[in-house]
Amino acid sequence: MKVEILGSEGCATCEQVKQNVQSVVEEMGKEDEIEVVKVTDPSEFASYGVMSTPALVADGEVKYKGTVPSDEEIKEVLS
Amino acid sequence: MFKYIAVQLIGLTGLTGRLAAALEFWIYDTLKITVILLGVVFAVSYLRTYLPPEKIRDFLKGKKAIVGYVLAGLLGIISPFCSCSTVPLFLGFVGVGVPFGMTITFLTVSPMVNTAAVFVLFGSFGWSLTLAYVLGGLIVGIVGGAGLKLLGFERYVVDFDFAADEEGGNDASDKSARQRLREAYEDAKEIVGRIFPYVIIGVGLGAAIHGFLPEGFIQNTLQGALAVPAATALGIPIYTNIMGVIPVAESLIGKGLPVGTSIAFMMSVAALSVPQFVLLKQVMKRNLIIAYGGIIGFGIMILGFIFNLIF
Numbered sequence: 268m269k270v271e272i273l274g275s276e277g278c279a280t281c282e283q284v285k286q287n288v289q290s291v292v293e294e295m296g297k298e299d300e301i302e303v304v305k306v307t308d309p310s311e312f313a314s315y316g317v318m319s320t321p322a323l324v325a326d327g328e329v330k331y332k333g334t335v336p337s338d339e340e341i342k343e344v345l346s
Numbered sequence: 347m348f349k350y351i352a353v354q355l356i357g358l359t360g361l362t363g364r365l366a367a368a369l370e371f372w373i374y375d376t377l378k379i380t381v382i383l384l385g386v387v388f389a390v391s392y393l394r395t396y397l398p399p400e401k402i403r404d405f406l407k408g409k410k411a412i413v414g415y416v417l418a419g420l421l422g423i424i425s426p427f428c429s430c431s432t433v434p435l436f437l438g439f440v441g442v443g444v445p446f447g448m449t450i451t452f453l454t455v456s457p458m459v460n461t462a463a464v465f466v467l468f469g470s471f472g473w474s475l476t477l478a479y480v481l482g483g484l485i486v487g488i489v490g491g492a493g494l495k496l497l498g499f500e501r502y503v504v505d506f507d508f509a510a511d512e513e514g515g516n517d518a519s520d521k522s523a524r525q526r527l528r529e530a531y532e533d534a535k536e537i538v539g540r541i542f543p544y545v546i547i548g549v550g551l552g553a554a555i556h557g558f559l560p561e562g563f564i565q566n567t568l569q570g571a572l573a574v575p576a577a578t579a580l581g582i583p584i585y586t587n588i589m590g591v592i593p594v595a596e597s598l599i600g601k602g603l604p605v606g607t608s609i610a611f612m613m614s615v616a617a618l619s620v621p622q623f624v625l626l627k628q629v630m631k632r633n634l635i636i637a638y639g640g641i642i643g644f645g646i647m648i649l650g651f652i653f654n655l656i657f
Contacts, residue, residue: 275625278430280536309433309628316509318438319399320431333398335532 269302270345273312273322273332280335281305281321288323291341301345348377368557375549375593379466383545383589386462387537392530394425395521399435406444406452415492418448419484422455423464428540429457429621433628441508447495454642455487458616463588470596478653479609486613486645493641494634502634544590552593556600564602573607574650578643581614588616605657610650617642 270288274281285305292301306312306324315324319333323344330336330344352374356366402421406414427435432453439449459480467476494500521529584591595608623635630638 275430275433278428279540280428280532281430309437310506312434313437313441313506313508316438318403318431318434318441319427320434334529335536337528 268300268326268345269304271304271306271324273306273315273317273324274320275309276307278320284321284323284335287335287338288341288345291338291345295342295345297345348374348381351377364557366557368553371556371597372549372553375552375596376546378469379545379549379589379593380542382465382469383462383538383541384534386465388530388534390424390461391533391537392526394533395526395529397425399425399427399438402452403439403442403444406439406448407442409445409448411492414445414448415451415488416484418451418491419455419487422452422487423459423480423484424461425456427456428536429619429625432622433625436626436629437506437508440503441506445495446500446503447491449491450494450638451487451491454490454617455483457588457622458487458613459483460588463592466589466592470592471599475605475609475657478656479612482609482649482653483613486617486642486649489645490638490642494637497637499634499637502631502637504629504631506629541587541589544587545593548586548590549593552597555594556597559597559601561601564598569604573604574610574647574654577607577611577650578614578618578647581611581616582618582639582643583620584615585619585621586615588612591615604654606650606653606655609653610646613646613649614643617646 270292272281272285272288274284282305285303288303292298292303312318312320312322315322315329317324317329317332321335322332323330323336323341325344331340336344352370355373356370359366359369402425405421406418409417436449436453439452440446464476464480467479471479591612595603595612598611599605599608618639623639626635626638
């Protein structure tokens, strides 16, 4: 699975979501299966139809946007 | 009440004179702004879970001229967003057909006039100045947006594709109160954390001016026809939140800086900044950015002159 976190440079909550996702991935022991990528290019946000960050995209599908999902919510997306 | 706490605290230290005046200002303003920030930001964040950018966009999509511009400005007041979201918002709005001018209005008004700032302004300056500031900010944003549109600057927007029909993600309508509270808490925490350093610096600067700038200094140096353009220009390289500049303006006005000049400075700091222009460069060609800065700066100066005449 490929997980993308969309967030511009200088967006603190976006960085936080990335760290949350990474720690959930580690907790689940799925480092080998799940690739976590941070996307900072706004034109890529646009191609996902996202205009409020942070956004969480799993395998090309927007799961959350404009909010910091809780660890449970992240777990649900990843499993 | 905050005044009382500040005075009591200063009394305990036994300080008098300039240092006491500066300290009192610092304690008073820090308390006042922090309380307002926490309360208002949380309340607004909660209400905002009902009004995500997607909804604002849909409100504006089909609107005609003047109604749309006024609405864009008003929506800008109630929706604070991180300057790091400016570009995604711009793309999202323009990408699904919100008129270009209204998008500019929204993005201009939002950093200049926001709900928490309105409360702090009211607490610092009283209602007439607050009203003047809010109306002035709206007018600058509307004139700026409509002006750029009429002058044909829309063609300098960089081409991009926006996936308009993407319906994925969390929907605004099906959230529980608990979810909204949690989101509001996260949001408020982020906003306050981001703004607070600017508040501390701003209040510190304000306190220093309040305590140590000699009376008469401003009357002797910062007057005349060039004061307003100078204040506007000075605001461009300064990058801070509107909440950080209010205490500075508060003590400058207390030292006799004309109201219009002070407001021009506040607006310029909030609406025009170099980092913002750098971000916008991703979606706007240079001509548009220059015109944008020019028209907003010009609007702010006119407003400053008018306010100097009125107040």
